Amino acid sequence: MSDDDDTDKTYGQTVAEPLSRAIGERYLTYALSTIMHRALPDARDGLKPVHRRILWAMRRLRLTPTGGFLKSAKIAGDTMGDFHPHGDLAIYDAMARLAQDFNMRYPLVDGQGNFGNIDGDNPAASRYTEARITALTEALLEGIDETAVDFRPNYDGRLEEPVVLPAAYPNLLANGSSGIAVGMATNIPPHNLDELIQGCQLLLKNPEASIADLVSVIPGPDFPTGGVLVEPKETILQSYETGRGAFRTRAKWELEDLGRGTWQIVVTEIPFQVAKSKLIEKLAELIQLKKVPLLADVRDESAEDVRIVLEPRARNVDPEVLMGTLFRNSDLETRFSMNMNVLIDGRVPKVCSLKEVLRAFLDHRRQVLRRRSEHRVEKIDHRLEVLEGFIIAYLNLDRVIDIIRYDDEPKAALMRETWGRSFPRALSEKDYVSPAPGEGELTEVQAEAILNMRLRSLRRLEEIELRQERDALMEERAGLADLLASDVLQWARIGEELEDIRKKYGKGTENGRRRTTFAEAGEVEDVPYEAMIEREPITVICSKMGWIRAMKGHVDLSVEQKFKDGDGPRFAFHAETTDRLLLLAENGRFYTLLGANLPGGRGMGEPVRLMVDLPNDTGINDLILFKPGAKYLLASSAGDGFIVPAEELLAQTKAGKQVLTVKDGVKTAVCVPVAGDSVAVVGENRKLLVFPLAELPEMARGKGVRLQKYKDGGLSDAITFTLTEGLSWKDPAGRTRLETDLTEWQGARAAAGKMAPRGFPRDNRFN
Incomplete structure (x- = not known):
């Protein structure tokens, strides 16, 4: 009985099975779908299915780097309708990210319009923006029409989509990737393409090269927003060996002299994936809460570039100490956690080392090269067959014209006719075997080609050109045969192709130069908080109801102070802005207050419960100086x-x-x-x-x-x-x-x- 018969028998019936098995099977199906088709990138082209489908849809729409732009709504709509039925908003968000130069080290989409910015603003609606592919996307797609990769039916079986792109460069590491699957996640930083190709060349020359050798040419990530990588080399090496680790990145800053002893700090690059607007808000909050007393003001003077101005509290502040404090208290320093969890051959998720990822790419490039070469050999064989037919026709032109003119079935007559050989076989038997069925007979392909020839092609010069074309094709085919038969030649060709990419997009170009620099952490010693505060005398007054204030100077404690109705004095003592106050609650918990952070003494102060998490039903037992x-x-x-x-x-x-x-x-x-x-x-x-x-x-x-x-x-x-x-x-x-x-x-x-x-x-x- 067939499966279909079984299905028909159980259709519409209730099938009993254990809940654990039913849930387990369905959850496993969901988990596999998320891992394979949504969250994890392919190690070969570095793309997730949604990105691959977007680029393929743009290729089918004939968008080129030098051509016109097309509405993003059209691109998202075609992608959704033909390949990715998961919602146009999700598709547009994914496409917009491919166009953001602050997220992608090498953008794959050339956007026109508002595609978001480093402040964290969202892109404009898809109906307002336009896009086309970039030159690097063309490099990812190069050879896709030459059966370089496998195709599979789309979701409804109407069309076909590529399983993976040919990928002329290691895009996975060049642009990085991130995603959360079921039970696993991936987070890969972007790298410099020039350095990645150097690493590939090193592996081509020495397949046994160690990861330490690779790190000597690929020293670390190269973030699109720049910054300074301060992670120790030993830690970076360990991260690339295990596929897991973290990269500590700081903002790039410089000292700007304003004359007369005054200065300010200008931040020109911020860490990767930090929204500039939120960073400014955090710095302003630090100033408001007086957590970094050395900092007086922050301004955003950014235009096309990043320019965040930090003003010190006084000219005698040490810039290194100020920045060290800000690195510890804000996103001017972040850690990028790396987890190189990728799909090997599009099927097996694995946390890979740097060498394994590059090896997967090179193996893929070899497969693409072989398939493209085999496809080219097939095209050459077909063309040589047609050229042989053409030259036979030229040598027997009168008879060919006579058959075409008078015979009712010229195609069959041409194939029945026995023709004299027009030229000796230039290729050896192993290189090329004529598809002709018999000595002097034309094949169907040759006959069809002869019948489709134009009259103006019947010139003496055309015959010479065809013979030259035939000789050139025979030479090319012989080279392809040697290439397919030799592993050494294949790896050499891959190296040449990578070198071409490096010349076009390497460090010699504006976009190819390294943006993220390296430096030692230069840890600033922890400076006591009190040392960052200007020392001034204050008088601390706290009422019975817990309202606290700090009056400037040492006020006479015998002078009566004003309090709210129903309230009165409880604690009053002299202190300084650098002092720390210990507040003891009835529940045995101590809270710490800083004199510089106390509200001014002009009003009634503020409730101390707003400054610390003191429960409303818990009273204050004591307030003392530390x-x-x-x-x-x-x-x-x-x-x-x-x-x-x-x-x-x-x-x-x-x-x-x-x-x-x-x-x-x-x-x-x-x-x-x-x-x-x-x-x-x-x-x-x-x-x-x-x-x-x-x-x-x-x-x-x-x-x-x-x-x-x-x-x-x-x-x-x-x-x-x-x-x-x-x-x-x-x-x-x-x-x-x-x-x-x-x-x-x-x-x-x-x-x-x-x-x-x-x-x-x-x-x-x-x-």
């Missing part, structure tokens, strides 16, 4: 605590840093600087405990250890002091009281302690 080398006693209301270095309190993000671990219902109670050799702790039960500071551990984060034991309530306050100097506090009358004999309250850590002495503050706090 002092390098200092240590703090940190404790919770449950009576647990530890010693923490100040450096461990700094947070790098707005989200802050969790230092003190607290449970639900427990809050941060104490954060005091460590000074002395003892700790005094007082609970809400007014019991006081004094124990040695050495009993507390030093930690970076955590819950800590028990400071004092409580039956009810929790910790109220804690302080560190020198035992020999005694413990002081202010009594309810405002007088300072000093207690030097603390023997009664001394004990071990985690003890309950004893009732505080008479006159101890009613709020249970030491200060």
Whole structure:
């Protein structure tokens, strides 16, 4: 029973199968379709199906580099209707990318109109733009009419499309490619065509050449937008050996002297695939947020070329330090991740090394050369057969004319006639065998050609020209036969063809010169953020509701300040713009603020919750100045605590840093600087405990250890002091009281302690 019969039996019926198998089969089909026909380029011509179909459709529309332009809508429509039924917008976007000189190192489409720009603007609608192919596209298509590649039916079987293009140069590496398939992706950077051809020539001379030898002539990518490649050579070599890696690229900049000691930085090239407008926005954001205080202003003065002007904050700023900071904080430095995942022979996806990709291209070129040569031999054989018939006709011209004039079936009569040989066989039997069926008989092809001759061709000179043409064709055929029989000659011919491409589009041309230069990274040492800020005195004021501001200068702290209705003062201290402030929340998390970033003191300030990610239901416990080398006693209301270095309190993000671990219902109670050799702790039960500071551990984060034991309530306050100097506090009358004999309250850590002495503050706090 045939498959068709089986199909007819099950048509319209419900077929039961496991869900896992049904989904698996269908997903596998989808995955293979995405990998083979959409996302991954072919290693031979470097094109995905959509790009190949666009170029083939443009070839069928007779668009040439020197001819006229055609509406992009017509090109996209023909491509969609004949070869790629996936939507004209997707086709037009793919075609527009082929025309963008900031995306394609060697554009394959010559666009007229708005095809987008480096700022990230989209191309105009397809009805407004026009296009034609470029000379390099012609090189990709060269030989396609000479059966150089296989063809397959299009999606509806009406037409045929090429499986792959002949590709006279390694387009995969020249223009690069990117795509995301199912379970795999590809991202290949563009390279310099001149260097790629040098690499191919190296492989032709020495097939065993190493990748290190290839990297000596192909040192790295050549991006269309230029830039400076600062990746170490060892890393580049490793990337080309494995097919995976990354290339670190920086913007190209120069110092422009404005006279009188002033200067500015001009960026003339930006990294590949960075939208200039978004880059400008990012730089402006850095200025607004004061993340790069050395930078005062940024302007985009670009026209046809890129010109981004960066103004320093002061003339004494080090340009190298400024650019180093910008490289770390913006897209003036990017990493291009390489993943050379390509289709080998159009069927097998594989992550290839540089040598494997070039080898795949050269093997393809050899196949194209053989097929073109075989096609040419067939054409020559056919022409030689016709020429032999022509010369027989010339030597027997009267008889030929008589047959044509009087015979009812001249074609059959010509083929029946026995003619004398017109010339000795110039080719050997192995090179050329006459297709004539018998000695002196004309073949059907010869008879047809004779009948189709024009009368004006019956000249003596024509016979001479035909004999010359015959001799030239015989010589050409002999050369092709030698070529097909010799691997050495084939590789030599491929080398000659590549050299012709190199002369036309190599480094000797404007478009062929290398754009991306090389340099060492020249890492700038991390400069402390404070060092980039102009040091000025400020007065920090924070209200009870968390509104913070910084007044210029050191204002008298006793002077009353204005606050919003229902709000009042809480923290006020002198600082400098270079200082870092540590904000401690009730949840045990520390946040870092910079004095230079605080809002000005003319108004009421701004809520600190807008500057850090402080939850709305979490209050502020303390606000202190960061002092390098200092240590703090940190404790919770449950009576647990530890010693923490100040450096461990700094947070790098707005989200802050969790230092003190607290449970639900427990809050941060104490954060005091460590000074002395003892700790005094007082609970809400007014019991006081004094124990040695050495009993507390030093930690970076955590819950800590028990400071004092409580039956009810929790910790109220804690302080560190020198035992020999005694413990002081202010009594309810405002007088300072000093207690030097603390023997009664001394004990071990985690003890309950004893009732505080008479006159101890009613709020249970030491200060």
